[in-house]
Amino acid sequence: AQSVTQLDSQVPVFEEAPVELRCNYSSSVSVYLFWYVQYPNQGLQLLLKYLSGSTLVKGINGFEAEFNKSQTSFHLRKPSVHISDTAEYFCAVSDTDSWGKLQFGAGTQVVVTP
Amino acid sequence: NAGVTQTPKFQVLKTGQSMTLQCAQDMNHEYMSWYRQDPGMGLRLIHYSVGAGITDQGEVPNGYNVSRLNKREFSLRLESAAPSQTSVYFCASRNTRDGYTFGSGTRLTVV
Numbered sequence: 001a002q003s004v005t006q007l008d009s010q011v012p013v014f015e016e017a018p019v020e021l022r023c024n025y026s027s028s029v030s031v032y033l034f035w036y037v038q039y040p041n042q043g044l045q046l047l048l049k050y051l052s053g054s055t056l057v058k059g060i061n062g063f064e065a066e067f068n069k070s071q072t073s074f075h076l077r078k079p080s081v082h083i084s085d086t087a088e089y090f091c092a093v094s095d096t097d098s099w100g101k102l103q104f105g106a107g108t109q110v111v112v113t114p
Numbered sequence: 115n116a117g118v119t120q121t122p123k124f125q126v127l128k129t130g131q132s133m134t135l136q137c138a139q140d141m142n143h144e145y146m147s148w149y150r151q152d153p154g155m156g157l158r159l160i161h162y163s164v165g166a167g168i169t170d171q172g173e174v175p176n177g178y179n180v181s182r183l184n185k186r187e188f189s190l191r192l193e194s195a196a197p198s199q200t201s202v203y204f205c206a207s208r209n210t211r212d213g214y215t216f217g218s219g220t221r222l223t224v225v
Contacts, residue, residue: 009154034213043118043204043216044157090156092213101172102147102206102214104156 002027002093006105013081013112021076021108023091033074034092034102035065044090050074061085086112116140120205120217127195127224135190135220137205143215145208146188147172148180150201151219157204163188195224 007022025031032051036044048059055067065076074091091105118139127133139146147162149172159172163182177199179191188207192199202221206214 004156006156036213036216043218044206044214045216046213049213092157101159101162104149104158106154106156 002029002031002095002103004091004093004103004105006089006091006108008108009106010109010111013110015083015112015114016080018077018079019081019085019110021089021091021110023074023076023105025072025074025091025093027072027093027095030096031093032096033065033067034094035059035063035074035076036090036092037061038088038090038107040087047076047089081110081112083112083114086110118205118207118215118217120203120220122220123218124221125223127192127222129196129224131195132191132193133195134192135203135205135222136187137189137217138187139205139207139215140186141207141209141215142185143207143209144185146182147206147214148178148188148190149204149206150174150199151204152201160190160203195222197224200224 003026005024013019034049035047048057050057050067058064088107090107094102121136148160149157151157158174161180163169181189202219205217208214
């Protein structure tokens with residue numbers, strides 16, 4: 001079984017400033033890693049995913065994440081945020097051999113202010 | 115492209131009532147799941163299905179039953195609703211190597 005820890009429940013950030021959302025996971029087997037974004041009163045939208053290969057993953061809306069196997073982390077970054085990036089962000093993990101089960105972190109609320 | 119469609123979007127139930135949440139996907143995905151979302155807890159897996167007629171329990175299955183009669187549809191049934199089942203429910207589907215595609219959710223209140 002795996003678990004996911006998102007280290008910050010809320011991250012306030014000014015517009016055009018960089019942001020980093022931290023995610024750590026624990027698993028005894030190989031994993032796939034995901035970041036999702038949820039805008040108010042909407043479903044979840046996939047931002048990016050790591051399945052294999054390059055540890056630096058680029059996603060939509062200028063986001064990127066780096067998989068660090070030794071530190072079991074998958075932090076999400078954006079160099080310059082917009083007001084429209086205000087949303088909740090979820091890190092998720094699944095074992096490579098149990099695709100049916102996606103384990104989510106508790107979420108990080110990002111609030112972007114002018 | 116509709117993606118994943120959930121009905122209803124909102125529902126209020128009295129304790130002890132039953133209801134079925136419907137989910138349908140038009141992407142020909144094999145895998146489908148039901149999650150519930152509660153504040154500060156992220157999304158928790160209720161049940162999932164790897165194909166028509168094949169279902170399994172997730173992290174929080176108690177009080178819920180599911181049915182996958184065909185590839186396209188995956189329903190979630192509450193036989194006797196309890197206030198603890200007040201939540202937002204999401205259906206999701208995926209293909210072999212992509213992340214899940216989520217529906218827009220059903221907001222359920224049990225009074």
